[in-house]
Amino acid sequence: KRVAILVSGGGSNMVSLVDSMLKDADHPGQPCLVLSNNADAGGLTKAAARGVSTAVVDHRPFGKDREAFEAELVKPILEARADVVCLAGFMRVLTAGFVRQFEGRMLNIHPSLLPKYKGLHTHARALEAGDDRHGCTVHEVTPLLDDGPILGQAEVPVNPGDTPDDLAARVLVQEHRLYPAVLARYLRGERDVLHLS
Ligand code: GRF
Numbered sequence: 001k002r003v004a005i006l007v008s009g010g011g012s013n014m015v016s017l018v019d020s021m022l023k024d025a026d027h028p029g030q031p032c033l034v035l036s037n038n039a040d041a042g043g044l045t046k047a048a049a050r051g052v053s054t055a056v057v058d059h060r061p062f063g064k065d066r067e068a069f070e071a072e073l074v075k076p077i078l079e080a081r082a083d084v085v086c087l088a089g090f091m092r093v094l095t096a097g098f099v100r101q102f103e104g105r106m107l108n109i110h111p112s113l114l115p116k117y118k119g120l121h122t123h124a125r126a127l128e129a130g131d132d133r134h135g136c137t138v139h140e141v142t143p144l145l146d147d148g149p150i151l152g153q154a155e156v157p158v159n160p161g162d163t164p165d166d167l168a169a170r171v172l173v174q175e176h177r178l179y180p181a182v183l184a185r186y187l188r189g190e191r192d193v194l195h196l197s
Pocket of ligand 1 (some may be wrong): 011012014090121172
């Protein structure tokens with residue numbers, strides 16, 4: 001299966017996904033594209049260094065016209081003949097129209113134990129709430145933000161004195177374990193929820 005990965009920044013989750021596919025000859029997926037809305041995204045360099053095709057569609061020229069941006073964004077995904085799309089640190093909200101084109105074959109990783117803390121600043125919110133457990137979730141993307149069927153979760157402890165950055169770093173390590181594990185199972189048609197701790 002051809003896997004396109006969308007990034008906006010450093011792309012550490014993309015690297016974990018790409019490396020998991022490149023190092024396992026029996027993996028059901030192969031990376032066919034790394035696409036960013038940000039020409040300066042560090043993930044683009046990391047993808048090219050791994051021999052993965054890259055593309056950029058900058059969202060800024062389109063202003064508030066999400067549909068016009070997405071009409072361009074979809075082109076490299078179609079040209080790469082992607083079967084599955086993985087959002088990995090992709091920081092643009094996608095319209096229902098865009099999501100519907102990939103419903104049932106688009107995944108996202110979110111840095112919280114959904115359904116808790118949809119949206120941004122998840123680590124600060126977990127600390128604010130006094131949670132003693134936190135983590136990340138891989139889910140299927142549906143039109144509602146951070147809301148689709150959960151495919152996997154990884155938990156971490158919240159330690160006394162944690163700052164949001166401490167927590168983010170602890171969660172990110174688990175993201176890099178969870179996403180590759182979920183993607184391989186997803187591509188093999190497995191749908192039981194994966195729990196890592
Ligand atoms: C990280 O904060 C991660 O929790 C979230 O997206 C951000 C960037 O991830 N999924 P990456 O290093 O670009 O994959």
